[in-house]
Amino acid sequence: MDAITDTVRKDHSPDQPLAVLQARGLSKVYHMGEVDVHALRDVDLDLFEGELAVLLGASGSGKSTLLNIIGGLDTPTSGTVTFRDHVLTEADDAALTEYRRDHVGFVFQFYNLIPSLTALENVQLITEIAVDPMDPAEALKLVGLGDRLHHFPAQLSGGEQQRVAIARAVAKQPDVLLCDEPTGALDYKTGKIVLEVIERVNRELNTTTAVITHNEAISKMADRVIRIGSGRIVSIETNEEKASPGELSW
C-alpha cells in the first residue's frame, strides 16, 4: 500500500474506540445529461474496530454508493476516505486493488460466485492471493458448509451460495467485512441463517462488519444503526442490547 500516502491521523482520544475506516465530507454526483444525481451529500462516517454496523435506508438512498466507496470500488466526487493510515481517496487503481485484496471482504446480494469453481475452490481462489488466510475448508465449516466443499454453485441453493460467498469473504481474515444486501435475494429462513453466519464471524473473528439493508428488523442485531436518506446520514443509534439473528423476525 505504498501508493497510498500516509497522513497524520486526526486527533483521536484514547478512550474512544479506534476507527478502522473514516469517511469525511463524502459526496458523489452522477451527471445524467442535464440533471445531476446526488447519490451522496457530505457524508461523515466512522467504522470502529470489531463493531457490527447496519446501514439502513430506502432504495436509492445511496447505501451501495457509500459502501462501494469505502470498499475501494468507487471514488467519490469529493471528500476523503481513510483506512487506518492510508488515504484511499488519493490512491490509484493498483493501490485500490491491493487494498481490496488485503483488507476488505465483500458479500453481495447476488453472491457473484465463479460458476466453474466448486465451493472450496471459490474460497481457495481468494486465499491463494491473501496474506494471512485461514484454511478454506475451515472457512466453509464456519458457515456450516463443511459437507458441501466439492459442490459447484449450480448445485447449491441461493442461501448456500451466499454462505459460500461469506466464507470466501472471511477466509482471508479481512479487516473489514462489507455486505451489501446479503439477504436481498433470499427467503426469510435462509436469510436468517446467512445473518447468523455474519454475526458469528463478527463475534468469533472480531471482524469489523458493515451490513447494508433496507429491512428495519435486521438493524436489531447491530452495535450501531446508521440511517441514510437521500444521500445523507440521517441518524446514528447505538443498540444498548443487541439481538441475536435468531430472535429477529420480519
Added chain:
Amino acid sequence: MVKQLLKLLSPLNKKLVRDINHLRGQVVATALVVACGVASFVAMQATYDSLLLSRDTYYSRYRFADVFSSVKRAPEGLEEDIRTIPGVAEVQTRVVSSVTIDLPDLPEPAQGRLVSVDLTRGSILNGLYVQRGRELADEARDEVLISGAFAEANGLNPGDSLNAVINGRWRRLSIAGIALSPEYIYEIRPGSIFPDNRRFGILWMSRRSAAAAFDMENAFNDVALTLAPGANEADVIERLDDVLEPYGGTGAIGRADQYSHRFVSNELSELEVFGTFIPAIFLGVVAFLLHLILSRLVGIEREQIGLLKAFGYSNRTIGLHYLKLAVLAIIGGIVIGIALGAWLGSGMTALYADFFRFPILEFTLPFSVVLWAFMISFAAAAIGAVTSVSKAVTTRPAEAMRPEPPADFRAGFLERSGLNRMFSAEVRMIARNLARHPIKALLSIVGISLSVALLFIGFYFYDAINRLIEIQFNRVQLEDVEVTFNEPLPSETRYELLNLPGVNRVETYRAVPVRLRFGSHSRRAGLIGMEQGGRLRNIVDKNLRDVRIPNEGIVLSTTLAESLGAAEGDEVTVEVTEGSRPVAKVAVADTVEEAVGMGVYMDSDALHRLLKESEVVSGAYLEVDEKYAQELYETLKNTPTVAGVGRPQAALDSFNETVGQTIGTSTAFLIGFACVIAFGVVYNGARIALSERGRELASLRVLGFTRREIGIILLGEQAILTGWAAPVGWAIGFVLCFATTRAIDAEIIRLPLVISVATFVYSFLIVAFAALLSGLLVAWRLRNLDLIEVLKTRE
C-alpha cells in the same frame, strides 16, 4: 443524418444496425478474414484465368505446334510425306542445334539453342514476337534474334554481337532483335529443372544461314506440326515416327511433353491448387467465426427472441434477421476482398506474365469469379447463421423467455483423475470452461491450427528446396564442371581433359536417347552409362539413399518405372533412337526415387556392349582447381568438340536468385494470411469469452484480483487453444504438404517430404505472436470493466 435514416428502418432492422455497431470489433475481425479469403480466391482465380487466356491467345496467335520431333538429318522432300500423314494440318521443318556462346562477362561458355527461321515462307508455326530491334533479314548471314530472358540476364541489346561456336567454327553473330516464342516460354536447358538465363538462351537464325552453317542445305533435323481438328495425337506421332525413323528420328512428342509447355502448365496447376485450398480455409474459418459471434448474440438475446415469438414474429423472420446480420457482417469484407483480389490478381498476372514473358497480357476478372466469391461467402455466412440460430428459433417462446439456467459445471475428468490438486484455481476455471464447450473449443483449435498449417506449408517449401539443393548439389552433382561433347569421342579424351589446366579428376559418361517399352507402355528417356567407382556424379534418392550402379541391368527412376508399370526384376525393352538404333531387353536392377528428373542409368561398359560400340564418351564430369578455372573455361570455349559446359555452382546461384525470391514473396503472403486467421479466431474467441465471463471477471476484480490476473484468466483459454493448435496445425500442415508434393508434376520434380525443426517452431511462433497481440487487444478492454454494474444485476 444517420439518425434520420435509422428512423426509416423497421424496428427489427434498427436492431440489426445497432447490433452490428455494437459488435463492430468482431465484425471487423471477421470481415478481415472474409476479405483475405475472397481476395485470395479472386486474385488466384483471376490470375489463373488470365494466364490461361493469355497463354492460349499467345499459342493460337503465334501458332504453337502440337507435335515435335527431332531427326538426325532428313531431306527437304520428306516434309511433303509428313504433310500427308492423316490428321496433320501444318508442318514446319527446321534446323535446330546446340551452340556454344562466349559472353564477355561470363567466365564459362554459355549454351545456346539455335533454331532456324524460314524467311522465304515465313514462320508457319511457332511464330516469333520481336520484342525489340527488328526481324531477321534474309541477306545478312550472321544475324540472329535472341530470346528475351537470355538477353535481359546478360544485358544484350539489338545491335550488340556475340561469339558462338557454330558447327565447330567461331562465328561472330550480330543481334538483330530480341524475340519471344510460344515454344520457349520457359527458357530452360533440356534436362535441368530451374532456368538459368545467363547460361542458356535461344538463338534464331535464318534458315538459309543455319542450313549453310550446319551443312543442312535441302535438309532438316527438326520438325513441328499442328494437328487437324479431331485428329488423334498418338496416331499422328506413331506415323511421324515411322516416317522419320530411317532418317534418325528420335521419337516425336506431343505438347504435353514439350518442355516449356509442361513447365508453364505445372506452374498454372499449382496456382489453381492454391487458389482453391487457401480460400477454402478462409471461408471455413469465416463460417466458424460467424457461428461463434451469432451463438453468443443469440444466447444474450434469448429472452428477446422468446418475446418476439410471443408477439407473433415467425421463426423465419427471426432466423432471417440473424442471417441478415451474418451477411451484413461480411458484405464489406466481400467487396473489399473483390477489389483487393482484382488488384492483387492484376499484379500477380503481370508478375507471372513478366516471368513467362508473354507478349500478350490479357487480364480478365470473369464475372463468374465475382459471383462465386459472393456465393461461397454467403454460403459460409449461412452455415454460420443456421448452426447458431436454429436452436434459438425452435425453442418454445415460454422457455426462451426464461433466463438461461446457470452455467452447470460438474465434476469432470480433471476431478476424477486427481490431477486437480496440481492446478491452481485459475487453471481449473480455464480448463472447465473449455470442457463445457468441447465442440467450440475444438473448432477454435482447428481454426487457429489452419493458420499454423498455412505457415507450415509455406516454410516447408524452404525445407523441401533446401533438401533438394542438398541432394542435387551436395550429393548428386559433385563435379565442378560438366562438359558435353557434340559427338561421342574416343575414351582417350579423358586424358586430354586431364591435361587441361586445373583439371584434377575426370569421370566420363555415355548418354543416348532411348525409348523404353514395357507391356503396352512406352516412354522416351535419356540413358546414361556411368563409370563404376565414379564419385563426381552419384545417384541418390530423395531420402539421401545412395544407389550403386549395377554391373548389369538398368536403374530406373521411380516415376518412370511407375509410368511404364515396370518394377525391379522386370525386363524392359530399350530402343536406342540414335545411331544404329539397337534394341535390347534389359532387366530393371533397381529403382530410385530421385528428387529431380527421370533418369535411366546403367554401367558404361554394359551400355557400350548394348550399343555394340567401342568405348566412346558423350561427356565428362570434372573436378577443377578453382585457381585455374578461368584458364580452363577459356580453353573449353575454344574447343570445337565441346557443346556445353555446365557449372552446378552457377546453376545454384541463379536458382537462389530467381526461385528463392518467388518463394520469399509467397511465404510473405502466407504469413500475412495466417496472421489474419489467427487474429480473427483469437480476437473473436477472447471477445466472446469477455462477453460471457465479463461478470465473473469483474467480480474477481472486486475481490482484489489485479487487471493482469484477470487478463490471464481471460486469455488463458485462448492460450491453451492456441497451444493445442500447434500439434493439430502441424498435422494438417503435414497432410497439406503431402498433398502439394502430389499436386506437383512428378516428372519434373519430386519434393522430398522433409520438415525442419524451424518449420515447426516458426509456424507456431508466428501464430502465437498474432494470437498474443489479438489477446492483448481484447485484454485492453478490461480497463473499462464496470465493477459496480455487475454487483447490481443478477446474472
